[in-house]
Amino acid sequence: MPQTQKSVLVDKDLRPAYFDNFHCLAADCRLSCCKGWHISFDKKDYLSLKREKGSPQLNQMLENGLRRIRRGPLSEIHYGEFVMSGGVCPLLREDSLCALQVEKGHEALPFVCRSFPRSERPQISGYLERSLSPACEGVLALLWDLPDGVDFLSDPLPKGPFQRHTFDEDEYLQPNFHQIRSVCIDLLQDRRFVLPHRILLMGVLLNELMEGQRDISRWLAKASSLPADALPREILNHSGEKSLPMFLSNNLKVLLSLSPSNGAFLPIKRQIFDAMNIEIHPNSSKATIPNSPYLRAKERFDALPQAEYFMENLMVSLFFHLHLPTVSDLEAMWKSYVNFCNLYSFYRFMAVMSCRENAGELQEELFRSIVHASRGLIHNGAHQASLRDELFKNDSATLAHMAILLGN
Secondary structure (H helix, E strand, O other): OOOOEEEEEOOEEEEEHHHHHOOOOHHHOOOOOOEOOOOEEOHHHHHHHHHOOOOHHHHHHHHHHEEEOOOOOOOOOOOEEEOOEOOEOOOEOOOOOEHHHHHHOHHHOOHHHHHOOEEEEEOOOOEEEEEEOOOOHHHHHHHHOOOOOOOEEOOEOOOOOOOEEEEEOOOOOHHHHHHHHHHHHHHHOOOOOOHHHHHHHHHHHHHHHHOOOOOHHHHHHHHOOOOOOOOOHHHHOOOOHHHHHHHHHHHHHHHHHOOOOOOOOHHHHHHHHHHOOOOOOOOHHHOOOOOHHHHHHHHHHHOOOOHHHHHHHHHHHHHHHOOOOOOOOHHHHHHHHHHHHHHHHHHHHHHHHOOOOOOOOHHHHHHHHHHHHHHHHOOOHHHHHHHHHHHHHOOOOOHHHHHHHHOO
């Protein structure tokens, strides 16, 4: 018997309040999105760029700076790319402005350049979600200046043809995505608990759904009224300094795995490995790792008045940007939670190590680390999935192991 289907109309938007305050830093940006990674685009943008005409200088840049990508399963999406010379876009001028945008205007840019770091995607909740990637210095600056946390705004979309999402009548996760995610974001900003414990509590709650809880109203009521001692003691026992070697080993492995094509990230890698007194090589993550360099950096980081709320804002922003948790099915939901824990762990490691001995000015070094880590992970879904799947393969996707990832 065929399933009865229901549909949801996407007729309003949802965005963090700071979204409206974002603007490109342009020539003032120290971590230009025109440097340090591959910039690819679809067939439509590739052909548009090939037809573009301007000054002789611009024409020469376009002639030498574009190429087809003739490989891969996503060749229609990643159809062409800029030829990055020394990791720098060929259209970037010496004054850090884009030659194409200066001559032909914003609309002449390929979509990836017009939109970054903005993203929007319609959701089963009926919202068109707008968000900002943490791979941009300007976004991190906004998060740095929000000591009271992240608020969200919503407005009706302009009248138009609206998109519809359909789902089976007996489906119980997808229709409740907005409520489930709202509980998770509220928990991420519940300052009765330290941030790692908030993320662990989220795992405890999502695990109840994994174990068969189908009464979403009851689940939401419990999740919205957690007591201050809600985290099970047996979970807490897996976190702390005793688990530090595993925490460091996992994150050094992630650091080592980030794309070698990102030349701007290589100096950060070297500086962190040097600070940890470890040589960079394929077996670095298996080497004996001294705890003291990390613990000294952690003392300096934890003493910063901005540290805790900045990490909170970063993870709330990331949770929303990645449209978590995934609710297509229970397995996908747990995988998305494990991925989020792994991302938090790495961001925490990178943030702490930005306070390593002999590092530069704190905020600048912190932003540099977070931006390039985001470009290597948040904008590389395949690599995120590979790191996540390795945890499952090694039987390390349990709540107890998440406590190790989160607890240092």
